[in-house]
Amino acid sequence: MASAPRRRRLAVHALFCPCIGFTQESGFPYPAARQTPMAIGIIERTAKDIVLTAQEYTLFAQRAVLNVFRKPLYWTDFLMQCNIIGVGSSAIVLLSGFFTGGVLALQSQATLSQFGATAVTGRFVSTTMLRELGPVLTGIMVAGRNASSMASELGSMVVTEQIDAMRALGVDPMRKLVTPRLYACIFMLFFLTILADAFGIFGGAFVTIFMNHQNGTQYFSQAWEHLRYPDIIQGLVKPLVSGFIIASVGCFYGMRTTGGTEGVGRSTIDAVVFSSVIIIFADFLLTQVLLTFFPPI
Amino acid sequence: MTDTPGSAHSAPYGSGSATEEAAAAEPVVVFRNVSIAFDGPPVLDDISFSVAPGETRILLGPAGVGKSVLLKLINGLLRPDAGSILLFGHDVATMTEEQLFPLRIRTGMVFQEGALFDSLTVRDNVAYQLIQERVADEEIDRRVHEALTFVELDSTFDFYPASLSGGMRRRVAIARALIRRPELILYDSPTGGLDPITSTTIIELVMKQRDVYHTPSLIVTHRLQDAFTLSTHRFDSALGRMAPLPKGETDPNTTYLMLEEGRLIFDGSLHELVHTDNKFVREFLE
Numbered sequence: 020m021a022s023a024p025r026r027r028r029l030a031v032h033a034l035f036c037p038c039i040g041f042t043q044e045s046g047f048p049y050p051a052a053r054q055t056p057m058a059i060g061i062i063e064r065t066a067k068d069i070v071l072t073a074q075e076y077t078l079f080a081q082r083a084v085l086n087v088f089r090k091p092l093y094w095t096d097f098l099m100q101c102n103i104i105g106v107g108s109s110a111i112v113l114l115s116g117f118f119t120g121g122v123l124a125l126q127s128q129a130t131l132s133q134f135g136a137t138a139v140t141g142r143f144v145s146t147t148m149l150r151e152l153g154p155v156l157t158g159i160m161v162a163g164r165n166a167s168s169m170a171s172e173l174g175s176m177v178v179t180e181q182i183d184a185m186r187a188l189g190v191d192p193m194r195k196l197v198t199p200r201l202y203a204c205i206f207m208l209f210f211l212t213i214l215a216d217a218f219g220i221f222g223g224a225f226v227t228i229f230m231n232h233q234n235g236t237q238y239f240s241q242a243w244e245h246l247r248y249p250d251i252i253q254g255l256v257k258p259l260v261s262g263f264i265i266a267s268v269g270c271f272y273g274m275r276t277t278g279g280t281e282g283v284g285r286s287t288i289d290a291v292v293f294s295s296v297i298i299i300f301a302d303f304l305l306t307q308v309l310l311t312f313f314p315p316i
Numbered sequence: 317m318t319d320t321p322g323s324a325h326s327a328p329y330g331s332g333s334a335t336e337e338a339a340a341a342e343p344v345v346v347f348r349n350v351s352i353a354f355d356g357p358p359v360l361d362d363i364s365f366s367v368a369p370g371e372t373r374i375l376l377g378p379a380g381v382g383k384s385v386l387l388k389l390i391n392g393l394l395r396p397d398a399g400s401i402l403l404f405g406h407d408v409a410t411m412t413e414e415q416l417f418p419l420r421i422r423t424g425m426v427f428q429e430g431a432l433f434d435s436l437t438v439r440d441n442v443a444y445q446l447i448q449e450r451v452a453d454e455e456i457d458r459r460v461h462e463a464l465t466f467v468e469l470d471s472t473f474d475f476y477p478a479s480l481s482g483g484m485r486r487r488v489a490i491a492r493a494l495i496r497r498p499e500l501i502l503y504d505s506p507t508g509g510l511d512p513i514t515s516t517t518i519i520e521l522v523m524k525q526r527d528v529y530h531t532p533s534l535i536v537t538h539r540l541q542d543a544f545t546l547s548t549h550r551f552d553s554a555l556g557r558m559a560p561l562p563k564g565e566t567d568p569n570t571t572y573l574m575l576e577e578g579r580l581i582f583d584g585s586l587h588e589l590v591h592t593d594n595k596f597v598r599e600f601l602e
Contacts, residue, residue, distance in 0.1 A: 091448075176433075179429065179431060179434075180427045180428070180429065181431050181432075181433055181434075183388070183427065183431065184427055184431035184432075184433070185433075185444075186393055186413075186420065187391055187393060187420055187423070187425040187427075188420070188444050188445050188448075188492075189417045189418070189420045189421035189445060189448070190417075190444070190445075190448055191413065191414075191417065
């Protein structure tokens with residue numbers, strides 16, 4: 020029979036690694052002696068992979084940012100990316116902003132009417148859109164559209180050796196492909212967020228006036244009068260960070276693609292998932308920090 | 317052309333003094349005890365060889381022995397784990413990516429599948445380097461036409477790579493590699509996956525570059541027929557096509573390397589290759 024501490028040890032081991040083979044000796048499932056370090060090995064490898072990926076991402080993002088201080092600068096590529104990211108995403112950002120504002124007005128109507136406070140719908144919608152939903156929604160929508168396109172485009176270039184060809188032709192792919200995308204994304208997300216905020220307020224107004232049959236002037240005056248500069252600053256700092264996350268994560272996963280077309284698919288999924296999650300996490304951290312600087316009245 | 321029939325070595329076309337000068341000059345590429353591995357056993361293990369000015373080296377070996385890896389090490393697309401690689405006298409193994417770009421501009425590389433930029437036209441692909449250097453449009457057009465004429469594809473000037481056949485893509489890739497008149501050309505399986513007629517066209521272009529411009533090159537291939545054709549033929553400028561050398565003659569500046577499981581097992585001339593006792597080489601040739 021195995022001793023009690025040994026049993027505990029084996030039970031813990033089995034928890035971490037349920038897939039390993041057990042031997043049926045003495046009425047207790049023992050893992051084979053040579054398989055004992057497997058769970059630790061898996062944890063160690065995973066931890067190392069995570070640390071290595073974080074390190075690679077940091078160096079990658081740092082290089083992409085600092086390239087703007089070195090020549091050559093690819094202005095044409097920057098403008099082209101501004102068009103793809105900014106103009107190309109404007110329709111989805113506009114629509115998602117409009118309907119989010121509308122939903123906010125619909126939902127708030129139900130709650131605020133219980134307190135006889137439907138008059139503050141405009142204030143509620145504008146503050147929520149500007150401070151939180153505008154930046155986060157825009158970030159996630161643009162991540163879905165552009166982080167995926169960056170990862171798949173660059174990933175395809177990697178697997179078809181176009182990135183190597185570019186390097187062989189004496190052109191730095193980081194400067195030519197990554198840096199313009201990064202700055203274009205930061206620059207355009209700022210304006211896309213303003214667009215989403217504006218259309219969110221219009222969406223709220225549409226619902227308030229035409230569906231809730233309230234006074235439009237009251238809605239807009241509430242929306243305008245209670246806005247403070249800290250609200251606007253909060254709302255416009257966040258897209259700068261989101262833009263950085265979308266482009267850096269999208270390009271990072273694209274540039275480290277391996278494994279042919281299947282690898283391109285994997286990179287695309289990783290880029291969208293990680294950029295979306297990081298945007299929400301960064302939003303949480305930023306809100307904490309900004310609320311310290313601009314406490315609510 | 318010097319006609320001295322006899323041994324495979326003794327009858328070069330081109331002047332003998334040029335060959336001697338080339339041999340005396342500093343090598344374009346030098347590999348010294350180079351090794352590289354990717355999460356496993358070494359892909360290349362203790363490789364040493366050199367490429368002299370005007371020399372064409374053909375790297376033979378079955379698929380997966382590290383031929384393409386070796387080629388990418390030359391211009392710093394990959395870094396070795398051990399050893400040194402001199403390209404034009406500079407140790408690329410110790411240089412930063414920034415420092416490597418000027419060296420890469422002096423080197424032309426033809427990738428296995430062409431690696432053309434699929435969002436750009438043939439004109440923009442071929443002129444990629446010139447566009448980055450902000451050369452005037454008229455000058456770019458003139459040089460692109462010249463390069464495309466060299467590969468006999470001038471009619472594809474405005475086409476996109478997607479509308480080209482596999483062979484045409486390789487030829488456009490050759491035009492892109494040659495447009496800046498490189499001092500070294502690296503061909504990564506330029507005829508891989510192509511039909512025999514198209515392969516011959518590509519080999520003829522490689523030969524034309526070798527015999528007209530005397531550019532040193534390293535050619536990766538596993539097709540013996542292509543490799544031997546390069547030794548037994550020359551490009552006849554008057555005829556505008558390749559012609560066989562007189563019987564028994566081979567090009568002395570075209571020599572061979574062979575890899576087996578990451579190790580260099582042969583380095584020598586065609587004559588030495590076909591007469592070697594190495595069992596693996598003999599099996600490969602047979």
